[in-house]
Amino acid sequence: MGASDPTVMTTRAVDETGEGSSRILQTRDLRKEFGGLTATDDVDFSLEEGELRCLIGPNGAGKSTFLDLLTGRLEPTAGKIYYDGHDITDLPSYERVDRGISMKFQVPSIYEGLTVAGNLRIPLQQVVDGDEFEARTREILERFDLLAEYGTVASNLSHGQQQRLEIGMAMALEPNLMLLDEPVAGLSVEETAEIADLLREISDDDGVALIVIEHDIDFVESIADRVTVLDQGSIFREGTVEEVTNDPEVKRIYLGEDH
Numbered sequence: 495m496g497a498s499d500p501t502v503m504t505t506r507a508v509d510e511t512g513e514g515s516s517r518i519l520q521t522r523d524l525r526k527e528f529g530g531l532t533a534t535d536d537v538d539f540s541l542e543e544g545e546l547r548c549l550i551g552p553n554g555a556g557k558s559t560f561l562d563l564l565t566g567r568l569e570p571t572a573g574k575i576y577y578d579g580h581d582i583t584d585l586p587s588y589e590r591v592d593r594g595i596s597m598k599f600q601v602p603s604i605y606e607g608l609t610v611a612g613n614l615r616i617p618l619q620q621v622v623d624g625d626e627f628e629a630r631t632r633e634i635l636e637r638f639d640l641l642a643e644y645g646t647v648a649s650n651l652s653h654g655q656q657q658r659l660e661i662g663m664a665m666a667l668e669p670n671l672m673l674l675d676e677p678v679a680g681l682s683v684e685e686t687a688e689i690a691d692l693l694r695e696i697s698d699d700d701g702v703a704l705i706v707i708e709h710d711i712d713f714v715e716s717i718a719d720r721v722t723v724l725d726q727g728s729i730f731r732e733g734t735v736e737e738v739t740n741d742p743e744v745k746r747i748y749l750g751e752d753h
Protein backbone atom coordinates (compact mmCIF):
# COMPACT_ATOMS: atom_id res chain seq x y z
CA MET A 495 0.00 0.00 0.00
CA GLY A 496 1.40 3.36 -0.92
CA ALA A 497 0.34 6.85 0.08
CA SER A 498 -0.29 7.65 -3.59
CA ASP A 499 -2.67 4.72 -4.13
CA PRO A 500 -6.05 6.40 -4.87
CA THR A 501 -8.09 3.31 -3.91
CA VAL A 502 -6.62 3.42 -0.44
CA MET A 503 -7.62 7.05 -0.06
CA THR A 504 -11.17 6.29 -1.23
CA THR A 505 -11.60 3.34 1.13
CA ARG A 506 -10.35 5.39 4.05
CA ALA A 507 -12.66 8.30 3.27
CA VAL A 508 -15.59 5.84 3.38
CA ASP A 509 -14.22 4.29 6.55
CA GLU A 510 -14.23 7.61 8.35
CA THR A 511 -17.97 7.83 7.91
CA GLY A 512 -18.33 4.27 9.16
CA GLU A 513 -19.93 3.01 5.93
CA GLY A 514 -19.36 -0.09 3.92
CA SER A 515 -16.17 -1.49 5.36
CA SER A 516 -15.60 -4.56 7.49
CA ARG A 517 -12.31 -3.18 8.76
CA ILE A 518 -12.27 -2.78 12.50
CA LEU A 519 -8.87 -1.09 12.53
CA GLN A 520 -6.70 0.87 10.17
CA THR A 521 -3.57 2.90 10.63
CA ARG A 522 -2.41 5.48 8.17
CA ASP A 523 1.27 6.50 7.98
CA LEU A 524 1.56 5.79 11.69
CA ARG A 525 4.91 6.96 12.99
CA LYS A 526 6.69 6.99 16.34
CA GLU A 527 10.11 8.47 16.88
CA PHE A 528 12.12 8.28 20.09
CA GLY A 529 14.70 11.03 19.69
CA GLY A 530 16.60 10.07 16.54
CA LEU A 531 15.20 6.51 16.46
CA THR A 532 12.17 5.65 14.33
CA ALA A 533 10.41 2.78 16.13
CA THR A 534 7.26 2.86 13.93
CA ASP A 535 7.95 3.97 10.38
CA ASP A 536 4.82 5.20 8.55
CA VAL A 537 2.85 2.00 9.06
CA ASP A 538 -0.32 1.38 7.03
CA PHE A 539 -2.05 -1.55 8.73
CA SER A 540 -5.56 -2.89 8.51
CA LEU A 541 -7.51 -5.58 10.30
CA GLU A 542 -10.87 -7.14 9.46
CA GLU A 543 -13.64 -7.68 12.02
CA GLY A 544 -13.11 -10.94 13.91
CA GLU A 545 -9.70 -11.54 12.35
CA LEU A 546 -6.88 -13.03 14.41
CA ARG A 547 -3.62 -11.42 13.32
CA CYS A 548 -0.21 -12.27 14.72
CA LEU A 549 2.55 -9.69 14.74
CA ILE A 550 6.03 -11.13 14.52
CA GLY A 551 9.52 -9.75 13.91
CA PRO A 552 13.01 -9.59 15.36
CA ASN A 553 13.78 -7.95 18.70
CA GLY A 554 13.47 -4.18 18.43
CA ALA A 555 11.31 -4.39 15.25
CA GLY A 556 8.73 -2.08 16.82
CA LYS A 557 5.98 -4.57 17.73
CA SER A 558 5.35 -3.33 21.28
CA THR A 559 5.60 0.30 20.20
CA PHE A 560 2.94 -0.32 17.53
CA LEU A 561 0.61 -1.91 20.08
CA ASP A 562 1.25 0.92 22.55
CA LEU A 563 0.20 3.42 19.88
CA LEU A 564 -3.04 1.48 19.39
CA THR A 565 -3.79 1.37 23.11
CA GLY A 566 -2.95 5.05 23.57
CA ARG A 567 -0.09 4.36 25.97
CA LEU A 568 2.11 6.20 23.46
CA GLU A 569 1.29 9.23 21.35
CA PRO A 570 2.29 8.98 17.68
CA THR A 571 4.75 11.44 16.18
CA ALA A 572 2.57 11.46 13.04
CA GLY A 573 -0.18 9.49 11.33
CA LYS A 574 -3.70 8.32 12.11
CA ILE A 575 -5.50 5.45 13.79
CA TYR A 576 -9.05 4.55 12.71
CA TYR A 577 -11.18 2.18 14.76
CA ASP A 578 -14.57 1.09 13.53
CA GLY A 579 -14.52 3.90 11.00
CA HIS A 580 -13.63 6.64 13.46
CA ASP A 581 -10.43 8.55 14.00
CA ILE A 582 -9.26 7.64 17.51
CA THR A 583 -5.72 9.01 17.19
CA ASP A 584 -6.21 11.62 19.89
CA LEU A 585 -8.42 9.61 22.24
CA PRO A 586 -7.02 8.72 25.66
CA SER A 587 -6.68 5.03 26.57
CA TYR A 588 -9.80 4.87 28.75
CA GLU A 589 -11.98 6.14 25.91
CA ARG A 590 -10.51 3.53 23.57
CA VAL A 591 -11.42 0.89 26.16
CA ASP A 592 -14.96 2.34 26.38
CA ARG A 593 -15.27 1.99 22.62
CA GLY A 594 -14.33 -1.69 22.70
CA ILE A 595 -10.55 -1.98 22.56
CA SER A 596 -9.25 -4.33 25.27
CA MET A 597 -5.62 -4.84 26.07
CA LYS A 598 -3.57 -7.52 27.71
CA PHE A 599 -0.02 -6.50 28.36
CA GLN A 600 3.08 -8.69 28.55
CA VAL A 601 3.39 -8.21 32.31
CA PRO A 602 0.19 -9.53 33.95
CA SER A 603 -1.83 -6.61 35.24
CA ILE A 604 -4.08 -8.54 37.59
CA TYR A 605 -4.36 -7.44 41.21
CA GLU A 606 -2.38 -10.09 43.05
CA GLY A 607 -3.87 -9.28 46.46
CA LEU A 608 -7.48 -9.69 45.28
CA THR A 609 -9.36 -12.93 44.73
CA VAL A 610 -10.03 -14.21 41.24
CA ALA A 611 -13.67 -13.03 41.44
CA GLY A 612 -12.51 -9.70 42.89
CA ASN A 613 -10.26 -9.14 39.91
CA LEU A 614 -13.04 -9.88 37.47
CA ARG A 615 -15.40 -7.47 39.24
CA ILE A 616 -13.17 -4.53 38.33
CA PRO A 617 -13.88 -4.61 34.58
CA LEU A 618 -17.36 -6.13 35.01
CA GLN A 619 -18.66 -3.24 37.08
CA GLN A 620 -18.13 -1.02 34.06
CA VAL A 621 -20.52 -3.01 31.89
CA VAL A 622 -22.94 -5.04 34.02
CA ASP A 623 -25.78 -4.01 36.37
CA GLY A 624 -26.12 -5.26 39.94
CA ASP A 625 -28.64 -8.02 39.19
CA GLU A 626 -26.53 -9.70 36.55
CA PHE A 627 -23.24 -9.22 38.28
CA GLU A 628 -22.82 -12.53 40.09
CA ALA A 629 -24.17 -14.64 37.23
CA ARG A 630 -21.85 -12.94 34.75
CA THR A 631 -18.84 -13.37 37.07
CA ARG A 632 -19.49 -17.10 37.31
CA GLU A 633 -20.17 -17.42 33.59
CA ILE A 634 -16.82 -15.86 32.67
CA LEU A 635 -14.90 -17.83 35.29
CA GLU A 636 -16.45 -21.04 34.00
CA ARG A 637 -15.57 -20.22 30.43
CA PHE A 638 -11.96 -19.51 31.36
CA ASP A 639 -11.79 -22.64 33.52
CA LEU A 640 -11.38 -20.65 36.74
CA LEU A 641 -14.65 -21.25 38.58
CA ALA A 642 -12.94 -23.58 41.05
CA GLU A 643 -10.59 -20.68 41.87
CA TYR A 644 -13.40 -18.18 42.57
CA GLY A 645 -12.12 -17.27 46.05
CA THR A 646 -8.42 -17.90 45.44
CA VAL A 647 -6.10 -14.94 45.94
CA ALA A 648 -4.68 -14.20 42.49
CA SER A 649 -1.05 -14.40 43.60
CA ASN A 650 -1.63 -18.10 44.36
CA LEU A 651 -2.70 -18.92 40.79
CA SER A 652 -0.33 -20.63 38.35
CA HIS A 653 1.11 -18.46 35.60
CA GLY A 654 -1.25 -20.04 33.06
CA GLN A 655 -4.27 -19.37 35.30
CA GLN A 656 -3.16 -15.75 35.73
CA GLN A 657 -2.97 -15.36 31.95
CA ARG A 658 -6.45 -16.86 31.55
CA LEU A 659 -7.80 -14.55 34.27
CA GLU A 660 -6.38 -11.55 32.51
CA ILE A 661 -7.86 -12.57 29.17
CA GLY A 662 -11.17 -13.14 30.99
CA MET A 663 -10.92 -9.61 32.45
CA ALA A 664 -10.32 -8.22 28.97
CA MET A 665 -13.33 -10.17 27.63
CA ALA A 666 -15.52 -8.94 30.50
CA LEU A 667 -15.47 -5.53 28.80
CA GLU A 668 -17.17 -7.08 25.75
CA PRO A 669 -14.55 -5.77 23.31
CA ASN A 670 -14.53 -5.77 19.52
CA LEU A 671 -10.75 -5.69 19.38
CA MET A 672 -8.29 -7.28 21.77
CA LEU A 673 -4.57 -6.55 21.80
CA LEU A 674 -2.24 -9.08 23.41
CA ASP A 675 1.50 -8.82 23.94
CA GLU A 676 3.13 -12.28 24.18
CA PRO A 677 0.26 -14.06 25.97
CA VAL A 678 2.09 -17.42 26.21
CA ALA A 679 5.58 -16.26 27.22
CA GLY A 680 6.83 -18.57 29.96
CA LEU A 681 3.87 -20.98 29.75
CA SER A 682 4.09 -24.78 29.51
CA VAL A 683 3.12 -26.61 26.30
CA GLU A 684 -0.20 -27.57 27.86
CA GLU A 685 -0.96 -24.04 29.09
CA THR A 686 0.01 -22.64 25.68
CA ALA A 687 -2.43 -25.01 23.94
CA GLU A 688 -5.22 -23.86 26.30
CA ILE A 689 -4.56 -20.21 25.47
CA ALA A 690 -4.44 -21.05 21.74
CA ASP A 691 -7.90 -22.67 21.97
CA LEU A 692 -9.28 -19.70 23.91
CA LEU A 693 -7.98 -17.10 21.46
CA ARG A 694 -9.33 -19.03 18.45
CA GLU A 695 -12.71 -19.27 20.20
CA ILE A 696 -12.72 -15.54 20.97
CA SER A 697 -12.12 -14.83 17.29
CA ASP A 698 -14.42 -17.52 15.82
CA ASP A 699 -17.31 -17.56 18.30
CA ASP A 700 -17.32 -14.05 19.76
CA GLY A 701 -16.24 -12.33 16.53
CA VAL A 702 -13.62 -10.31 18.39
CA ALA A 703 -10.64 -9.18 16.28
CA LEU A 704 -7.27 -9.86 17.86
CA ILE A 705 -3.73 -8.63 17.37
CA VAL A 706 -1.27 -10.92 19.09
CA ILE A 707 2.45 -10.19 19.39
CA GLU A 708 4.26 -13.49 19.57
CA HIS A 709 7.75 -14.95 19.26
CA ASP A 710 6.68 -18.61 19.44
CA ILE A 711 6.22 -19.44 15.77
CA ASP A 712 4.50 -22.79 16.49
CA PHE A 713 1.91 -20.89 18.52
CA VAL A 714 1.52 -18.40 15.66
CA GLU A 715 0.97 -21.27 13.23
CA SER A 716 -1.69 -22.75 15.51
CA ILE A 717 -3.82 -19.60 15.83
CA ALA A 718 -3.28 -16.93 13.16
CA ASP A 719 -5.59 -16.10 10.26
CA ARG A 720 -2.88 -13.84 8.89
CA VAL A 721 0.58 -12.72 9.98
CA THR A 722 2.27 -9.33 9.76
CA VAL A 723 6.06 -9.25 9.93
CA LEU A 724 7.56 -6.04 11.26
CA ASP A 725 11.20 -5.16 10.70
CA GLN A 726 12.89 -1.90 11.66
CA GLY A 727 9.53 -0.27 12.33
CA SER A 728 8.01 -1.12 8.93
CA ILE A 729 5.71 -3.83 7.62
CA PHE A 730 8.12 -6.25 5.95
CA ARG A 731 5.63 -8.92 4.86
CA GLU A 732 1.95 -9.72 5.35
CA GLY A 733 0.07 -12.88 4.43
CA THR A 734 -1.22 -16.22 5.57
CA VAL A 735 0.90 -18.16 8.04
CA GLU A 736 2.07 -20.40 5.20
CA GLU A 737 2.99 -17.54 2.88
CA VAL A 738 4.92 -15.75 5.57
CA THR A 739 6.74 -18.71 7.10
CA ASN A 740 7.77 -20.00 3.66
CA ASP A 741 9.09 -16.62 2.52
CA PRO A 742 12.89 -16.87 2.18
CA GLU A 743 13.41 -13.23 3.21
CA VAL A 744 11.31 -13.69 6.35
CA LYS A 745 13.33 -16.81 7.16
CA ARG A 746 16.51 -14.82 6.71
CA ILE A 747 15.61 -11.86 8.94
CA TYR A 748 13.58 -13.64 11.53
CA LEU A 749 12.98 -17.34 11.51
CA GLY A 750 16.47 -18.58 10.70
CA GLU A 751 17.37 -20.47 7.53
CA ASP A 752 16.84 -23.90 9.04
CA HIS A 753 13.32 -23.30 10.42
Ligand SMILES: Nc1ncnc2c1ncn2[C@@H]1O[C@H](COP(=O)(O)OP(=O)(O)OP(=O)(O)O)[C@@H](O)[C@H]1O
Binds near residue numbers: 531532558559
Ligand atom coordinates in the same frame (compact mmCIF):
# COMPACT_ATOMS: atom_id res chain seq x y z
N1 LIG B 1 10.41 4.48 25.50
C1 LIG B 1 11.39 4.33 24.61
N2 LIG B 1 12.39 5.22 24.49
C2 LIG B 1 13.37 5.08 23.58
N3 LIG B 1 13.45 4.05 22.69
C3 LIG B 1 12.47 3.12 22.77
C4 LIG B 1 11.40 3.20 23.73
N4 LIG B 1 10.59 2.13 23.54
C5 LIG B 1 11.14 1.41 22.54
N5 LIG B 1 12.26 1.99 22.06
C6 LIG B 1 13.09 1.52 20.96
O1 LIG B 1 12.24 1.38 19.83
C7 LIG B 1 12.61 0.22 19.08
C8 LIG B 1 11.42 -0.71 18.96
O2 LIG B 1 11.17 -1.28 20.26
P1 LIG B 1 9.96 -2.26 20.55
O3 LIG B 1 10.01 -2.60 22.01
O4 LIG B 1 8.71 -1.67 20.03
O5 LIG B 1 10.36 -3.53 19.68
P2 LIG B 1 9.77 -5.01 19.75
O6 LIG B 1 9.63 -5.48 18.35
O7 LIG B 1 8.57 -5.04 20.61
O8 LIG B 1 10.98 -5.79 20.46
P3 LIG B 1 10.94 -7.09 21.42
O9 LIG B 1 10.56 -8.24 20.56
O10 LIG B 1 12.37 -7.18 21.88
O11 LIG B 1 9.97 -6.80 22.53
C9 LIG B 1 13.82 -0.39 19.79
O12 LIG B 1 14.98 0.07 19.16
C10 LIG B 1 13.68 0.15 21.20
O13 LIG B 1 14.95 0.23 21.82
